[in-house]
Amino acid sequence: MNNGIKIQFLGGVEEVGRLAMVLETGDIKLLFEYGMSPGKPPLYPLPPPPVDLVLLTHAHLDHSGMIPWLFSRNDQKILTTQLTGEISNLLHKDSIKIAKSEGYATPYSTSDIKESNHSISPVAPSQNRRIGDNYEVNFHSAGHIPGSLMFELIGDKKILFTGDFNINDTRIVNGTKPVECDILILEGTYAGRDHPKKREEIEKDLLIKIDEVVKRGGVAVLPAFAVSRSQELLLVLKNSGYNVWFDGMGKKVSKIFLKHRKYLRAPEELKKAMNKVNLVHSDQGRKLALKGEVIITSSGMMDGGPVLNYMNKLKEDRKSAVLLTGYQVPNSNARLLVDKGRLDFYGVTEKIECEVEYFDFSAHAGHSELIEFAKKCNPEKIVLMHSDNREALADPLKDVAEIFTPNTGEQINL
């Protein structure tokens, strides 16, 4: 038997987006993630060769977005958590809707989505599965969003594929811990950037700012990712006493989260928070929300979703504020707002008079945390992926292990 380990990234290795990696060792070939980069236009990874199995760490589209496309070719078994399966399903349906509304070709059909959903073989943290005769994979919680996993593949060597991970506890999910391995395949979303403050301090800063906005008679708009960040903000605001409104796909996501309580740090708290908040279901609801104090709504990048309806009404209101809690990817509407004080309303950019502030609520390990995590895994080799700044990690880690920074399409032997 051939004991070598070959990997090839099909995308997302030198950027935070469209992640996909093929790993071949012995008699098995595995596909880790098959994502897309949502955007104008959406970007996809290279097509994969036939594989024995697909492993999916979590639902975010840059990891899961193109999984249904695999089913337009042939059947495939997917190992992931039941929760990731359900959230991905929701995001896949939504991405078809968005592609259609923006006039882009849809890469797969609703029946492909259905089929991919039926092909999930659900797994959970602390469990393991045999793969072929000689391999086993252990599942670890990644602490990134509820249901997220890291994969530990055990054969002649131990290989850890981190996906996106966080070592810090947040209100929604507990952080993860390093796993000893020989080969570490490490994400680097925050390479070169540290989280300047602890979560509790950031939460406090956000509440102080909201207080200021409400006191001067404005509305605090919190554009937030539907998956995990919205729910985290609900928990932060639960006992604040503000009149809070919740709009967008996050409502559905909350319901799915509450069906899978074991993946939540405090399911009862989330349930209570959902009962307290005002849910927006209609245009009438949106009018009422604008008379409230706080609005949590998708999309987090402000590229679509109800947030643009609210901003269209509030754009000239200097008393109101847009409080961003997610990183703004280049070319996103949220980035345009931060850099230029403008927003693109479906093709027309307009000046926004509201106050704009960013709070670093990240679901990723920061730069120093990535280094600390890598050291504690004690690997011989580290493959750096999912980062637009791998040099920032390669340098401090080169004394720890042999470093690999492959490019998209390049096959490397480990």
Ligand SMILES: [Zn+2]
């Ligand atoms: Zn993610």
Ligand SMILES: [Zn+2]
């Ligand atoms: Zn990611």
